[in-house]
Amino acid sequence: MFNALVGFLIKHKKAAVIAMVLITLFFLSQIFRIQMYTKFLDLFPQNHPYVQVHEKYAKYFGGAYTATLVLKVKKGTVFNTDTLSKMSRITENVDLIPGVDHFGIYSIASPKVTVLKETPGGFSANPVMKDVPKNKQEMEELKKNVFTREM
Secondary structure: OHHHHHHHHHHOHHHHHHHHHHHHHHHHHHHHHOOOOOOHHHHOOOOOHHHHHHHHHHHHHOOOOOOOOOOOOOOOOOOOHHHHHHHHHHHHHHHOOOOOOHHHOOOOOOOOOEEEEEEOOEEEEEEOOOOOOOOHHHHHHHHHHHOOOOO
């Protein structure tokens, strides 16, 4: 069998080389479509209670490595100096926790959360809240930044 295959390839050298080149070019063209990823959860037993709880709640909280913190006011809105000061302190302290993804912290007080505005020279992105508002005018500006519909 092996001798027959070798004999066939030697007899049809040009066709064999052309076939190998075409196959190589096909795989070369497909190499950019390869996607490599690891789903960490696949390494654990799917019927384990911890894995099942994780899969159940991951869609609500973004996964096992995400924490969601809610600061809720009892009366009124968050647009008051006390609540915004607490929010700012919480954001700063969460950022100091070892191992935290600093670019993944989102709150009104986070410098990463910006409002995008159109300018004559293009666009400008400024933090939604640079500092805790000290007066009514700054508070209204913050509300405008938070509830903006402009793009």
